Amino acid sequence: xxxxxxxETLAKRLDWTxxxxxxxxxxxxxxxxxxxxxxxxxxxxxxxxxETKKLQERISVNPVSKQRFxxxxxxxxxxxxxxxxxxxxxNTTANE
Amino acid sequence: xNEKLTLQDITALLAKQAKISKKDAESFLKExxxxxxxxxxxxxxxxxxDFGTFKPTLINSRESVNVNTGEKIRIPAHIRLTxxxxxxxxxxxxxxxxxxxxxxxxxxxxxxxNNAINIEQQAEEIVVDEYSDDxxxxxxxxxxxxxxxxxxxxxxxxxxxxEEQPSGEAIEHDEAPQEETTITDAQSEVIExxxxxxQAPATNNDIQDAEAGKERSPxxxxxxxxxxxxxxxxxxxxxPAKPKSESDKNxxxxxxxxxxxxxxxxxxxxxxxxxxxxxxxxxKPGFWYKVKHHLPIILLSLVLISGVAYAFYRLFNRTQxxxxxxxxxxxxxxxxxxxxxxxxANIQSASDSVQGNIAEPDKTxxxxxxxxxxxxxxxxxLRTLATKHYGNKIFWVYIFQENKDKIKNPNVLNVGTVLRxxxxxxxxxxxxxxxxxKQAKDLELEIENNxxx
Numbered sequence: 001x002x003x004x005x006x007x008e009t010l011a012k013r014l015d016w017t018x019x020x021x022x023x024x025x026x027x028x029x030x031x032x033x034x035x036x037x038x039x040x041x042x043x044x045x046x047x048x049x050x051e052t053k054k055l056q057e058r059i060s061v062n063p064v065s066k067q068r069f070x071x072x073x074x075x076x077x078x079x080x081x082x083x084x085x086x087x088x089x090x091n092t093t094a095n096e
Numbered sequence: 097x098n099e100k101l102t103l104q105d106i107t108a109l110l111a112k113q114a115k116i117s118k119k120d121a122e123s124f125l126k127e128x129x130x131x132x133x134x135x136x137x138x139x140x141x142x143x144x145x146d147f148g149t150f151k152p153t154l155i156n157s158r159e160s161v162n163v164n165t166g167e168k169i170r171i172p173a174h175i176r177l178t179x180x181x182x183x184x185x186x187x188x189x190x191x192x193x194x195x196x197x198x199x200x201x202x203x204x205x206x207x208x209x210n211n212a213i214n215i216e217q218q219a220e221e222i223v224v225d226e227y228s229d230d231x232x233x234x235x236x237x238x239x240x241x242x243x244x245x246x247x248x249x250x251x252x253x254x255x256x257x258x259e260e261q262p263s264g265e266a267i268e269h270d271e272a273p274q275e276e277t278t279i280t281d282a283q284s285e286v287i288e289x290x291x292x293x294x295q296a297p298a299t300n301n302d303i304q305d306a307e308a309g310k311e312r313s314p315x316x317x318x319x320x321x322x323x324x325x326x327x328x329x330x331x332x333x334x335x336p337a338k339p340k341s342e343s344d345k346n347x348x349x350x351x352x353x354x355x356x357x358x359x360x361x362x363x364x365x366x367x368x369x370x371x372x373x374x375x376x377x378x379x380k381p382g383f384w385y386k387v388k389h390h391l392p393i394i395l396l397s398l399v400l401i402s403g404v405a406y407a408f409y410r411l412f413n414r415t416q417x418x419x420x421x422x423x424x425x426x427x428x429x430x431x432x433x434x435x436x437x438x439x440x441a442n443i444q445s446a447s448d449s450v451q452g453n454i455a456e457p458d459k460t461x462x463x464x465x466x467x468x469x470x471x472x473x474x475x476x477x478l479r480t481l482a483t484k485h486y487g488n489k490i491f492w493v494y495i496f497q498e499n500k501d502k503i504k505n506p507n508v509l510n511v512g513t514v515l516r517x518x519x520x521x522x523x524x525x526x527x528x529x530x531x532x533x534k535q536a537k538d539l540e541l542e543i544e545n546n547x548x549x
Contacts, residue, residue, distance in 0.1 A: 006142065069199060
């Protein structure tokens with residue numbers, strides 16, 4: 001589902017205009033991104049947790065040229081689905 | 097910083113930012129996440145612009161071990177929900193470390209890929225472990241590798257979306273004048289779809305690769321759409337320091353899409369682009385690299401050489417300059433060449449301090465018979481004179497004998513006394529060395545005995 005489809009469906013469900021929902025979606029994304037950029041964790045009940053992880057620097061190799069290079073340390077955003085979602089997914093697999 | 101935010105907090109922030117009521121914000125967010133969940137459960141991925149993509153992935157059943165009991169367990173096939181953040185989000189979150197760039201290493205090791213890839217995953221795993229909440233044991237490892245894979249792929253996609261629209265428009269102008277906005281939109285959507293379609297088989301490959309513990313290059317996924325080559329590369333997404341290659345990729349991609357628009361067979365020559373983008377990594381060690389690399393060895397050898405040279409220098413110089421006056425047992429011996437001067441000097445000083453015998457006029461020339469004159473200096477003795485002239489102090493007795501008129505008592509000597517140093521032969525004759533020594537010793541005893549009498 002693309003961004004556009006998402007906006008369409010949301011607008012329909014909420015009975016808002018597409019422009020409105022697009023705008024609010026953008027704002028929502030901003031809010032989430034900003035909290036992540038401040039290394040806050042955001043937990044949505046029944047959905048999951050958005051958090052940041054710190055990755056250490058590591059040495060890896062370009063397998064073609066065998067050139068070793070150093071990947072610097074970084075902070076990366078991550079998402080962990082909640083148990084509810086996981087169970088639901090399990091059930092859908094079971095049903096298939 | 098490091099706060100825990102709930103849905104309520106987000107609602108409040110959203111209401112503030114979007115200038116909508118709290119109720120609206122709340123219903124929006126609720127609906128949003130509900131919608132995402134629905135799609136996930138329908139096995140459909142949801143991508144949000146500048147945020148990321150939620151994707152359900154089928155994980156095959158695999159054998160594993162129960163950590164507690166150690167017995168073998170079979171993990172059943174299941175669907176895992178993954179989230180791959182968009183480039184914008186990644187950059188925003190990584191802002192504190194944004195100055196870092198991946199750097200090439202020149203330490204002379206050539207590590208083969210097998211080890212490298214495992215090390216990589218292990219490194220990430222270290223950080224990930226504390227967050228594991230699954231019952232599955234090695235889930236995290238796969239999750240991260242998958243995330244990064246899907247990450248990278250998804251990163252490229254929106255980038256392409258953004259960038260291909262302008263290039264799409266450019267091509268449009270060249271081709272034929274058409275109404276821009278709607279048609280280019282439609283075209284970009286078509287491009288999107290064609291991108292997605294070949295992606296589908298590619299992503300299945302991804303899954304398998306992820307399972308096998310390998311990573312695929314994001315570049316390859318895009319460029320080799322029609323191929324299914326599985327060369328494994330761990331290239332990071334291209335950094336801003338290499339804008340040239342990036343633009344090259346984009347050009348080549350837009351050409352590809354153009355081809356796809358017109359005919360479905362995408363027989364590009366990926367090897368060229370591939371070499372272009374990877375050529376940057378193919379750096380052969382130059383001269384200065386070798387110098388830098390061997391620097392410690394070079395420094396060490398320089399130090400050694402200079403040490404040896406210094407030793408030689410010292411040795412060389414030593415043989416050249418005049419040897420210092422080598423003192424004999426008596427520190428106050430004077431070389432024969434200087435004794436006349438010293439005699440004169442000593443006579444001067446002696447005349448001030450001497451209590452008795454005063455030296456005779458000293459300008460007597462040296463007899464060829466070697467009847468030498470010498471003075472007693474402060475701290476000197478008959479023995480020292482003997483050592484100096486005869487080489488053995490025992491022969492002081494003859495000096496004493498020779499100068500009996502000046503010296504009454506061999507133990508009482510005055511500074512400045514000029515003594516005649518006789519030729520040894522006068523007293524010893526042609527005795528052997530042993531006999532001469534013996535005679536001298538006897539004489540010594542005699543003198544001593546005489547004194548005590």
